[in-house]
Amino acid sequence: MRALTYHGSNDVRVESVPDPVLTQEDDVILRVTATAICGSDLHLYRGKIPEVKDGDILGHEFMGVVEDAGPAVTNVKKGDRVIIPFVIACGHCFFCEKSQYAACETTNPDRGASLNKKDIKPPAALFGYSHLYGGVPGGQAELVRVPHGNVGPFKVPGSLADEQVLFLTDILPTGYQAVLNADVVPGSKIAIFGAGPVGLMAAACARMLGAETIFMIDHHQYRLDFAQQAYDTISINFDENEDPADLIIQHTGYRGVDASIDAVGFEAKGSLVETTLTTLKLETSSGQVLRQCIAATRRGGIISIPGVYSGFIHGFLLGDAFDKGITFKMGQTHVHSYLGELLEAIEEGRLQPADIITHRMALEDAARGYDIFNNKQEDCRKVVLIPGAKAMEDKQLVTID
Numbered sequence: 001m002r003a004l005t006y007h008g009s010n011d012v013r014v015e016s017v018p019d020p021v022l023t024q025e026d027d028v029i030l031r032v033t034a035t036a037i038c039g040s041d042l043h044l045y046r047g048k049i050p051e052v053k054d055g056d057i058l059g060h061e062f063m064g065v066v067e068d069a070g071p072a073v074t075n076v077k078k079g080d081r082v083i084i085p086f087v088i089a090c091g092h093c094f095f096c097e098k099s100q101y102a103a104c105e106t107t108n109p110d111r112g113a114s115l116n117k118k119d120i121k122p123p124a125a126l127f128g129y130s131h132l133y134g135g136v137p138g139g140q141a142e143l144v145r146v147p148h149g150n151v152g153p154f155k156v157p158g159s160l161a162d163e164q165v166l167f168l169t170d171i172l173p174t175g176y177q178a179v180l181n182a183d184v185v186p187g188s189k190i191a192i193f194g195a196g197p198v199g200l201m202a203a204a205c206a207r208m209l210g211a212e213t214i215f216m217i218d219h220h221q222y223r224l225d226f227a228q229q230a231y232d233t234i235s236i237n238f239d240e241n242e243d244p245a246d247l248i249i250q251h252t253g254y255r256g257v258d259a260s261i262d263a264v265g266f267e268a269k270g271s272l273v274e275t276t277l278t279t280l281k282l283e284t285s286s287g288q289v290l291r292q293c294i295a296a297t298r299r300g301g302i303i304s305i306p307g308v309y310s311g312f313i314h315g316f317l318l319g320d321a322f323d324k325g326i327t328f329k330m331g332q333t334h335v336h337s338y339l340g341e342l343l344e345a346i347e348e349g350r351l352q353p354a355d356i357i358t359h360r361m362a363l364e365d366a367a368r369g370y371d372i373f374n375n376k377q378e379d380c381r382k383v384v385l386i387p388g389a390k391a392m393e394d395k396q397l398v399t400i401d
Contacts, residue, residue, distance in 0.1 A: 003141030009047030062139025175201025186210030265307025
């Protein structure tokens with residue numbers, strides 16, 4: 001089969017690799033019909049996530065049709081059309097029984113060994129996301145082996161196009177969990193830092209839940225303009241205003257927003273000190289956005305963090321957070337918990353996640369898609385890849401507004 005493989009920082013290639021095979025009785029083989037490049041994939045692309053090895057197949061946002069299934073699979077059958085949550089969960093461990101699927105303690109054998117802390121329960125395995133998270137081959141490929149076929153695959157109706165349901169795999173439930181963690185209710189005032197795909201999905205979900213005011217903060221004006229048009233957000237460009245929190249405070253009666261959502265994560269553009277410390281490997285994440293969140297959020301408010309963080313940060317300002325009585329909620333998404341209600345919202349037209357797509361490309365053009373997305377070229381918001389489609393010439397690249 002053809003698949004997108006990793007070969008070092010800024011080097012991904014579509015190559016021919018062996019087809020996956022059933023290895024467990026509850027495995028499923030999926031023929032991928034659509035997959036996407038996630039903002040989290042860019043952390044891998046830039047070489048920022050450890051334990052990614054040459055030849056690893058990337059991709060954790062994908063869907064398709066069941067090609068084959070092991071004898072223990074009862075929930076889906078050959079020919080079923082399904083989306084696959086990016087979190088791999090067993091469905092029966094201590095955490096899965098609490099619907100905390102991203103903490104599944106059975107699917108990731110690698111994390112404890114790699115940290116030499118075998119007594120610590122690892123996080124759940126993820127598709128295509130380094131050997132820290134199981135080293136499971138990802139979905140930017142023509143075929144994928146899906147473990148735990150009775151738990152992960154989620155059937156979707158044929159009346160909905162792939163693009164309408166593809167983001168149920170990750171960014172839509174991630175944005176939804178972020179606003180649930182932020183306790184968004186009718187009348188809420190919130191700030192979303194980062195107008196990438198997760199930030200945009202958070203804005204869509206916040207509007208659906210009745211948020212009154214949404215401040216959207218980002219470096220890229222084209223993303224801010226889309227958010228304002230699609231979700232009626234108030235734009236703040238970080239490049240034009242170095243202290244968005246101050247502006248937010250001024251526009252909320254000098255109180256602050258009820259909640260801030262950090263949809264940026266550890267690669268936020270930091271201070272000179274942070275940049276130097278990161279270069280010297282004395283810290284691993286920028287605290288710039290978190291400091292802004294603390295400053296922008298009212299006393300007794302919430303900071304919700306769907307953005308990926310790695311290791312430790314400089315200048316966290318814990319004292320300020322303590323003084324304001326702020327609650328932090330964060331972590332990987334418990335995707336399985338939200339699929340039914342989000343699918344219903346899509347079917348009813350209350351959510352239209354496909355609106356953020358700007359680029360549709362053949363899988364063969366995936367390396368170019370990564371380059372465009374990484375460098376914010378062509379006003380790129382989201383790239384969807386179609387396995388099996390004929391490679392497109394540059395002039396034939398399909399974009400939409």
